[in-house]
Amino acid sequence: MASGESDKPVDNTTPSDAVVPAAGPPLAARNPTIALIAGEDSGDQLGADLIAALRKRYPDARFVGIGGARMQAQGFDSWYDIRELSLFGLAEVVSHLPRLLSLRKALVARLLAAKPAVVVGIDAPDFNLGVERRLREAGLRTVHYVSPSVWAWRENRAAKIGRSADRVLCLFPMEPAIYARHGVDARFVGHPLADRFALVSDRIGARDFLQLPQNVPVLALLPGSRASEVARLGRIFLDASRKVAAEVPGLRIVVPAANARVHATLKSMLGDGSASDDKPMLLDGHAHEAMLAADVVMLASGTATLEAMLAKRPMVVGYRVSPLSYRIARAMNMLKTDVYALPNILARACGLGDQAILAPELMQDDCTPDKLALATLELFRDSRRRGEIVAAFEQLHRILRGELEGEAGDHAAAAIADLIERPR
Structure with missing residues (x-):
């Protein structure tokens, strides 16, 4: 359902002094808890832009998860230090694997308890896709923001990513077509740096x-x-x-x-x-x-x-x-x-x-x-x-x-809001 539209019919028999519900999405959708998981500096910037864009739609939303200083400056409640996820390279990840697995288990449990309207994993696919898949299997809606490089690292991963995310937000215009070949909902939202x-x-x-x-x-x-x-x-x-x-x-x-x-x-x-x-x-x-x-x-x-x-x-x-x-x-x-x-x-x-x-x-x-x-x-x-x-x-x-009008953060927010307000 689009923002600003009601799915309830108007009851013309309502007494004139009765309180008529305001138009708009249900209260839970208007004041959602939105979880975001960012893994490094670039993700922190994407997350901060996304929070600012989402607040235009949901002024009273609560934002929780893992993020850095830029996201926190937008009112984000970071449950863990973003530096916990700032690793690079297979060897580095392997050496920190026990700690990462413990963090992922704790984060998943906390998100399941919080029941956010949507969980947005921002980049960091090695960590986020596993979290997203567990949460999606438990009934939460999930988004992966920043497609992994499926055009460089095994295209068949697109189908696997689709099992983790209800929707993938792509920064490059050639990416949605790759996901479409694997039946995955992917949207080109523009690249924030291009703005x-x-x-x-x-x-x-x-x-x-x-x-x-x-x-x-x-x-x-x-x-x-x-x-x-x-x-x-x-x-x-x-x-x-x-x-x-x-x-x-x-x-x-x-x-x-x-x-x-x-x-x-x-x-x-x-x-x-x-x-x-x-x-x-x-x-x-x-x-x-x-x-x-x-x-x-x-x-x-x-x-x-x-x-x-x-x-x-x-x-x-x-x-x-x-x-x-x-x-x-x-x-x-x-x-x-x-x-x-x-x-x-x-x-x-x-x-x-x-x-x-x-x-x-x-x-x-x-x-x-x-x-x-x-x-x-x-x-x-x-x-x-x-x-x-x-x-x-x-x-x-x-x-x-591209042909998109406005900034990438606004397009990403629109794609996420569409998912939040879509009837189950």
């Missing part, structure tokens, strides 16, 4: 904000958003940037830190020497401004590659997982694509063809200072190629915005 970047990026404004000169080359360095990533990649990226600086006169290097732990790790790697133009500028956050200010971005594979694409900045992508995680993935033949960075995957999936890779990728053993530096220097030296990449990124940005 946060202008189609034409503002390099001048970003450099003014960071107090960088307008007439110097700038390299943005983003070796990951997790402390474990930075510990593995930070020195490699910093060494590569020094090699680039030796070949690019006047180069400024900016290094935005995703959080306090990452900032401390990077600061120890950089040392405590006095600030100077030839020393990397370590920032507290401001990753978007750093990307916008840059001519080229060197970054870890992940969501940041999508952000760099939306900032219309040529990039070089590097990554290493733990050797154990890498061996497991290779032995199980888990990866079904030969490209890793989201801009490269999207270019193929959205019909831009198997053209030259938009973002050079240097993974695992290829992720070395020498190779990262060489790929970065090639971009600095080839202005024509940089222009081609920017044009392709603009096209992909338009595709991610």
Whole structure:
């Protein structure tokens, strides 16, 4: 039933002084308890945007589950610390498995007792899909927000995801068709990051904000958003940037830190020497401004590659997982694509063809200072190629915005509200 419509017929025989129920969904639907489970910083931001959008529909709703500071700032009641779920890589998950299983059992029990109108798992599929499936089997409605990469990691997982979630909310336009082949209800709601970047990026404004000169080359360095990533990649990226600086006169290097732990790790790697133009500028956050200010971005594979694409900045992508995680993935033949960075995957999936890779990728053993530096220097030296990449990124940005009007959080909220108010 749509919001604002009543499913009760009007009784015209009601006495004139009687109280007539107000139009709208039942009271439980108008003041629902909505559970959300976010597993890391990106999920916390998605959750915060979603709560803000849902409050427009349900001002008195109660939001509970697992979330971070951004969600809590929206009035969210986080039952557990979001850092409990901030793990990456098979080896890391395996080493924390007993604790994760205990947390999942406790969370499921608490959610069953709370009986929320809907449970929304935000990303973190290794944890959330198991929780969603148990709750769905117990009769609760479930949504999975952010489709796992079914186009890269075994498409037949789509059917399995459908057994966990009543509805899957997709950030990329090619995903619902994959789920449809497996009979799963999936909706494209747009990508929230596409709403946060202008189609034409503002390099001048970003450099003014960071107090960088307008007439110097700038390299943005983003070796990951997790402390474990930075510990593995930070020195490699910093060494590569020094090699680039030796070949690019006047180069400024900016290094935005995703959080306090990452900032401390990077600061120890950089040392405590006095600030100077030839020393990397370590920032507290401001990753978007750093990307916008840059001519080229060197970054870890992940969501940041999508952000760099939306900032219309040529990039070089590097990554290493733990050797154990890498061996497991290779032995199980888990990866079904030969490209890793989201801009490269999207270019193929959205019909831009198997053209030259938009973002050079240097993974695992290829992720070395020498190779990262060489790929970065090639971009600095080839202005024509940089222009081609920017044009392709603009096209992909338009595709991610799609034909949808409004912001992604509002579309996600509408899809969830539809599920809450649907008669059982």
